[in-house]
Amino acid sequence: MGVGRWQLGVEWHDPVSSYRFCRTDDIGLLVDALNRCWAPYHPDQPVETAATFKRSIRDLQVWCSSCMVAFSGGDPIGVLIGAKRPSGTLVRRIAVHPDHRRQGHARHLLASLGSKLAILGPPRIVAEVPETLSPARELFTATGFVEEAQLTDYARERGQDDRDVPRLDGTFVIPVTVDDVAANGLLAEDYPQTCWERSVETLTARKDEIRGLAVASDERIEACVLCSNDGEIVSLRTFVDDGGARLKHLLSHLPAGGTSELRFPKVHPAEISQGLLETLGFRGAGVHRLYAARARSD
Secondary structure (H helix, E strand, O other), X not given: OOOOOXXXXXXXXXXXXXXXXXXXXXXXXXXXXXXXXXXXXXXXXXXXXXXXXXXXXXXXXXXXXXXXXXXXXXXXXXXXXEEEEOOEEEEEEEEEOHHHOOOOHHHHHHHHHHHHHXXXXXXXXXXXXXXXOHHHHHHHHHOXXXXXXXXXXXXXXXXXXHHHOOOOOOOEEEEEOHHHHHHOOOOOOOOOOOOHHHOHHHHHHOHHHEEEEEEEOOOOEEEXXXXXOOOEEEEEEEOOOOOOHHHHHHHHHOOOOOOOEEEEXXXXXXXXXXXXXXXXXXXXXXXXXXXXXXXXXX
C-alpha cells in the first residue's frame, strides 16, 4: 500500500492540501489535529492534551515519526497516529475533519505511511477498528487491509456467582505485580496474542498502575489476573486445565474497586476462549475488528 511520495518531516503539496510526517517537537500540532479532526466524531471522549499524548508514547509506543498531519493552508484537516514496535505499526487513530471528508485525505495518509514503512520497516501494519465505525472499516478494506480476527469486549458483574466458588486445596491466593508475573516467566515470548493496549510492552510500561492476584501452589503460579487502577482487567490467564475454577476463585477475591462490573476489553480469540469466559460469567459487550496489511511502496 502506498503512493511512494513522502519525505520524512517535509511537506509535499498538491494545489489544495499538504501533508507531512511529524517530529518529536510536533506534539502540540498532533494534539491540535486530534482535537480538530478526531474529537468531533467522539464527543464522549476527553480532549487530547500534551500529557495524554505523552502517556500514549510511554504506554503504547506512539512514535511522532509514524504520525502524519494533513493541512489545508495552515489548518490541520486530517491526522494519523501511529504506534511502532518491532512486531509492526498500529494505526491507532486516523480521522479527517468533517468539512474535508471524501476528498482522499485518509487514503493518502495511510498510503504515505505504507510507503515509508516499506523502506524503513517494520512492514506489518495493523488497526483495531470498532465494529460500529463502518466508514473506518470501509477505509481499511478499500486500502488493502485484510480482517484477521475479531476482538471482543467482555464485561462481568462484580460478585456474580461468587457464592459458588470452589475450594482449591493445596493452593493459596497471593497479591502479584507485573514484575512478579515477569519473574515467574509468564511474560515470555510465548505470551498469547492480545490487543495492542494489553500487550507485554504495555503491561511493562504501566506496571506501576497494575496490581493483581494469583493462585499459587508450593511450586508455581497456577492462574493470575491483573487489573489496572480503574478496574479494567489487563491479563487473565490460567495454567491448569480446571474448567476455570482457579480463575473464578481469583475473580471472587478482586477488590470492589468502586465499579459495578469488571471490563475485559478487546480479547483476541487466541488469548482465552469464549467458552471459558462465558463459564466465568463474562458477556460480550462490543466488538473490534483487527485489520492487517503489509507495507509496500507503489
